[in-house]
Each structure stands twice: as C-alpha cells, then as structure tokens.
Amino acid sequence: MSVNDPRQSDTSVFPDPVYRETVLRPLFDGAKTHHVDGFRRIDRAHLVMLTETGILDLKQAAMIAGALEAIDREIDPSTLTYTGEVEDYFFLIEKELKARIGADIAGRLHTARSRNDIDHTLFKLGLKQRIDTLMAQARNLLDSMIAAAEREKTTLIVAYTHGQPAQPTTFGHYLSAAIEVLLRDMERLEAARAIVNLSPMGAAAITTSGFPIDRDRVAKLLGFAAPLPNSYSCIAAVDYITSTYSAIELMFLHLGRLIQDFQFWTSFEVGQIYVPNALVQISSIMPQKRNPVPVEHMRHLASQTMGRARTVLDVMHNTPFTDMNDSEGETQQMGYEAFASAGRVLNLLAAFIAVIRIDSKRVAENIRRSCITITELADSLVRIENLSFRQAHEIASKVARAVVAENGGLEQDGYEPFLAAFRELAGREPAISHEKFAELVSPEHFVAVRDRLGGPASKAMDAALSAYKAKSDHFKMLAAEHEASEQKAANELNEKFNALVEAR
Incomplete structure (x- = not known):
C-alpha cells in the first residue's frame, strides 16, 4: 500500500487568499503607516x-544608494495598496531595488543582515521616538504640577483617608x-528608554555574521547609544518592550488615582475644587x-492606557526565548495606541491642573464640620x-464628639467641651486659655507647626519644590542630550548616504 506524499501533490501558491487578508495585508498597512522612516534609515x-567596511565596493554602493533615493522620491507609501505580489513592505523595497538596478546589485544590500535584526531595530526606533514624545508630555505635566503646587502651597484643603475627612493640609x-x-514614573520611563536605546543590527538571524561588519558604526548612524552586545539577545530579549509598557502601565495607574480624587473633590457634596x-x-x-467631564475623560483614558500597556505585557507572557511574531508588527502597533491615549491624558491633565482652583469657603466649612484639626489639640x-x-x-476625642454632636466648629464651640473633658480626665484646670485654644485648633496653625x-x-x-524643580531641569537636560544625539546621528547618516548617491 502506497502512502501519498502531500508535498508531491501540493499545487498551492503563496499567499493563500485568507492568509493574505487576515495577516499580510494588516501587517503591510501597519508598516507603511508606522515604520517607513525606520526602514529607510x-x-x-x-x-x-557595508561600504566603509569594504563588504561592498563604492560602485555597488552608489548604485544601491541612487536606487533607494529614487524609491523615496517616486513612491508615496500612503498610496500603496497591498496586492500579495510580495510578502511584506521589506520585500516591496527589495522588489523596487531589483527593478531599478537588477537582482545581483539589489540583493547585495541584504548582506549580513536579517529581517530578525531589522525588525527589532525598527521597533526600537519607533518606541524611542514615542518615548521621547511621551516624556515631553510628562515634563509638561510635571511643570504644570510644580507651578500649581507653588501657587497653592498655603491654600488649605481637607485631606482624606479611608474616604473620610482626616486632617487639613494644603493643595x-x-x-x-x-x-x-x-x-x-518618569525615571522608570527614562530607564526603559536606555534599554530601548541599544541597537540589534548586526545580530542578523541569531548569531551575527561571518562578514566583517561594524555593529558600532550602524548603531551610531541610527542614533543608538551602542549595540546590544549579545546577538541572541538582540532577537530574543523583548525586555525593551516589557520595560517600556511596564513603565507606562504604572504611570497611568498612579495618575488614575490622582484623577479619581479630582472626581471626588468636584462632587457637589465635597466641592473642594x-x-x-x-x-x-x-x-x-x-x-x-x-x-x-474632562475629569471623566481623563479617568477612562488613563484606564485605557493602562489596559493597553498591560495587554502588550500579557502578549509577551510565556513566549519562547527566541525571535517570534508575538513581539513584532501587530503587537507593536497595538502598543502604539497606549502612547496615543497616554498623551491625551497628560496634555489634558496639565491644562486642568493649571486652571482649577480650591473653593476656600467650602474647604473652611468642611473643616469646621469635620473637626479635623483635633489631632493638633492632642499633640x-x-x-x-x-x-x-x-x-x-x-480628651481630644471627647471634645470632637461633643462639637460634632452640636454641628459646631472647634474654634468657636470647642473650648467649653474641652474644659469639661480636661477637668474630668486630667483632674485639674488647663493652662490653655480660650484664645490659645482657638489658635491651637485652627487649620493654619495645624499646617504651620508641621x-x-x-x-x-x-x-x-x-x-x-526646590528639589522638584531640580529634577525637572534634569529631565530637560536629558531630553536636550537625546535630541542632540539623534540629530547628530541623522545628520551624519544623511551626509554619508548622500555622498554615496553623488558617487554614481
């Protein structure tokens, strides 16, 4: 009995129409939307x-450079429609190169590299730019918060614990x-950027290459701090993804708590803001x-951001320690949505904090009704x-209960209950006068002695506030250094590439 070999009878042709529509087209559309500049760089x-190391000669390199320049000039990626003729955007560029300079010369550009190291480099370039934008938005929020804290450093508010009025403090x-x-949170995001800022290029598929490549040179031209040392790590270690989205998740978990307070404080019953x-x-x-309603939008957008970041982390869970699709195009594109909603929250929250004010009349009444300065009486x-x-x-507890029972206030109504409680529990007259008592239980005194x-x-x-301003200045200095480094790399890459174009 003969056994049929399915390989002998397989007449199908790649790509299967369903695979094309469910996988290849979305990936192509994502690449042309998010990663064109990365591919180009x-x-x-x-x-x-390749030219500087002598792997390609100048004539070959000049032909490739001219063709790449022509592709950039002649093709608008936004107008491209996926047809299935090529597998993905990478192969589209290779196809265009072959059409202009022939398969032999065009194919030499792919010497000593793989889509493995290209893809992770591509994703790091995309993440780095988005982290820098997000950090700029975070710095704007930070400055808004510092300015508000300085403006409101003596403005009394009610501080809550367990959802109940606890003590007076300032906004x-x-x-x-x-x-x-x-x-x-910003320090965590900056630390994540340092992990992102290591180049995978030169790892090729897994183990680097037998060609005399210069990984440091490519890293420098692309604006990375250095190559990621271990080549296996370049294609397997996705901690550049997990560190980034962990930092985002935590930032918006924490901001969500602040926003929730603002929601509570703007309620009619509290009216503190x-x-x-x-x-x-x-x-x-x-x-x-x-x-x-801006508070509600910030609250749900912060939750969306946290959820989107968490989803990226969940996708990474229990994946093999190797190159894999789980960490690539579609996951990256999904993660970019976290950056988008994150920026909306940071921008709106910065504007919100800059203009809100404390309703001091409501605060004073809530302090009066809640007797929250009573801790200082005990002290x-x-x-x-x-x-x-x-x-x-x-003694203080007895005073507070008596005043609250009468719907009074400590400063005006607390001295008589104080005298009674002190005589009962201390067995003598207090040295504290009525005037001194009113001072001790005032919210201004409460804050001043702390x-x-x-x-x-x-x-x-x-x-x-001085320390916060110093840290804000430090983040601005880092941002300026990052921008200068990226610009220097971009200028050098343009200069070296244009020299190859001119060498034709």
Missing part, C-alpha cells in the same frame, strides 16, 4: 557600513505627593448642572500640659 545606515502639599510619584467654565459641560436637560496637650499622648487623645521633612509648612514645602 536602516537601509541607509547598513549600506554606509500644594497634596500636589507635591503626586509630583514625587510622577518623578519616579472649582473647575472653570471652559472645562465644564452643561446638561442638555438640567440647566443647573455643571459637569466637569499640643502633650507639649503644653505635659500629658501622655493617650490621655491627651482621650515643618518637618515632607510636611505642609512653608519651609518644608519650599525645600521640596
């Missing part, structure tokens, strides 16, 4: 290196806490309503009356 840098102090988290009319939409049916009893903190806490490191008092806040 990689081709040019690799060609320059500047609150924003400073958020600034510190943002600074750490006033949002200007320019950022308020009016109900179509209820004319009394002021809806600060003061320890310092002034030489009581133990536990005894002082019991001048320790990290506290809301002016001295501590001034030191913190």
Whole structure:
C-alpha cells in the first residue's frame, strides 16, 4: 500500500487568499503607516557600513544608494495598496531595488543582515521616538504640577483617608505627593528608554555574521547609544518592550488615582475644587448642572492606557526565548495606541491642573464640620500640659464628639467641651486659655507647626519644590542630550548616504 506524499501533490501558491487578508495585508498597512522612516534609515545606515567596511565596493554602493533615493522620491507609501505580489513592505523595497538596478546589485544590500535584526531595530526606533514624545508630555505635566503646587502651597484643603475627612493640609502639599510619584514614573520611563536605546543590527538571524561588519558604526548612524552586545539577545530579549509598557502601565495607574480624587473633590457634596467654565459641560436637560467631564475623560483614558500597556505585557507572557511574531508588527502597533491615549491624558491633565482652583469657603466649612484639626489639640496637650499622648487623645476625642454632636466648629464651640473633658480626665484646670485654644485648633496653625521633612509648612514645602524643580531641569537636560544625539546621528547618516548617491 502506497502512502501519498502531500508535498508531491501540493499545487498551492503563496499567499493563500485568507492568509493574505487576515495577516499580510494588516501587517503591510501597519508598516507603511508606522515604520517607513525606520526602514529607510536602516537601509541607509547598513549600506554606509557595508561600504566603509569594504563588504561592498563604492560602485555597488552608489548604485544601491541612487536606487533607494529614487524609491523615496517616486513612491508615496500612503498610496500603496497591498496586492500579495510580495510578502511584506521589506520585500516591496527589495522588489523596487531589483527593478531599478537588477537582482545581483539589489540583493547585495541584504548582506549580513536579517529581517530578525531589522525588525527589532525598527521597533526600537519607533518606541524611542514615542518615548521621547511621551516624556515631553510628562515634563509638561510635571511643570504644570510644580507651578500649581507653588501657587497653592498655603491654600488649605481637607485631606482624606479611608474616604473620610482626616486632617487639613494644603493643595500644594497634596500636589507635591503626586509630583514625587510622577518623578519616579518618569525615571522608570527614562530607564526603559536606555534599554530601548541599544541597537540589534548586526545580530542578523541569531548569531551575527561571518562578514566583517561594524555593529558600532550602524548603531551610531541610527542614533543608538551602542549595540546590544549579545546577538541572541538582540532577537530574543523583548525586555525593551516589557520595560517600556511596564513603565507606562504604572504611570497611568498612579495618575488614575490622582484623577479619581479630582472626581471626588468636584462632587457637589465635597466641592473642594472649582473647575472653570471652559472645562465644564452643561446638561442638555438640567440647566443647573455643571459637569466637569474632562475629569471623566481623563479617568477612562488613563484606564485605557493602562489596559493597553498591560495587554502588550500579557502578549509577551510565556513566549519562547527566541525571535517570534508575538513581539513584532501587530503587537507593536497595538502598543502604539497606549502612547496615543497616554498623551491625551497628560496634555489634558496639565491644562486642568493649571486652571482649577480650591473653593476656600467650602474647604473652611468642611473643616469646621469635620473637626479635623483635633489631632493638633492632642499633640499640643502633650507639649503644653505635659500629658501622655493617650490621655491627651482621650480628651481630644471627647471634645470632637461633643462639637460634632452640636454641628459646631472647634474654634468657636470647642473650648467649653474641652474644659469639661480636661477637668474630668486630667483632674485639674488647663493652662490653655480660650484664645490659645482657638489658635491651637485652627487649620493654619495645624499646617504651620508641621515643618518637618515632607510636611505642609512653608519651609518644608519650599525645600521640596526646590528639589522638584531640580529634577525637572534634569529631565530637560536629558531630553536636550537625546535630541542632540539623534540629530547628530541623522545628520551624519544623511551626509554619508548622500555622498554615496553623488558617487554614481
């Protein structure tokens, strides 16, 4: 009995129509949308290196350079429609090269490289540019937050714990806490950029090449800090992806918490924040309503950004340690959506924080009703009356309960309950007068005495703001260095490539 060999009877031709429409066309469309410039730069840098190392002679290189220049001039990628004649955008460029200079010369451009190292280099170029844009937007938010914190460093607010009024602080102090988290998130994103900024070119398929290539030269021409050393790592280690999207995920998880507070603080019952009319939409049916909907948009966009970043990380989970499609075109394109929504949040939040103001009348009333300065009364009893903190806490607790029961305020209504509680629990008269009592339980005094490191008092806040400005300046310096490095590489690549074009 003979066994049929399916290879002998297979008359099908690549690409299968369904595969073409479900895989190849989307990948082609993604490449022509997102990676045309990357392909162009990689081709040019690799060609320059092949020429400088003598792998190609000047005549061959000049012919290839002229053809690449003609392709750029004559073909608008946005007008291309995928037909299935070639597998992908890479092979389209190779086909165009062959049409202009013949298969023998055109095929020499691919010496000592693979789509493996090309693809990861391509994706790193795309990520680096997007990280730089996102960092610029984050710096803008940081500066907006620092300016607001400085402007509002003495503006009282109610600080909440467990969803309940806890203690008075200032809006500047609150924003400073958020600034510190943002600074750490930006440091994580900057660290991710350093991982992205290592070139895979020269790894070829997996193990580099027997040709005398210069990996450092290609890295320099493409604006990378250096080559990624291990060639297997170049095509297998996707930590440049996971580090980037982990940093994004954390940044927007953290910003989402800040935005959620703003949502709570703008509620009618709390009213701690006033949002200007320019950022308020009016109900179509209820004319009394002021809806600060930008907060809602920031909240759900932050969640979308976090979710998109997490999705990229999930795609990387349990993948083999090798080159694989899971980390490539379609995953990269999906990840770019995280950058897009991230930028919208950062821009809107920076504008929002710049213009919102604290409703001091509402804050004062909420402080009065909630007795949230009572902790300082207990602390003061320890310092002034030489009581133990536990005894002082019991006295303060009795005072707070009595005042709240009468819907009063500590400054106006707390002294008589204080006298009664002190006499009962301390067994003597207090040294604290009515006037002194009112001072001790005022929110201004509460903040002023908290001048320790990290506290809301002016001295501590001034030191913190100075440190934040220094870090902001550091990020700006790094951005300027990155821009200068990228521009220098681009200029050198253009100069070397144009010299090859002119050598024809």
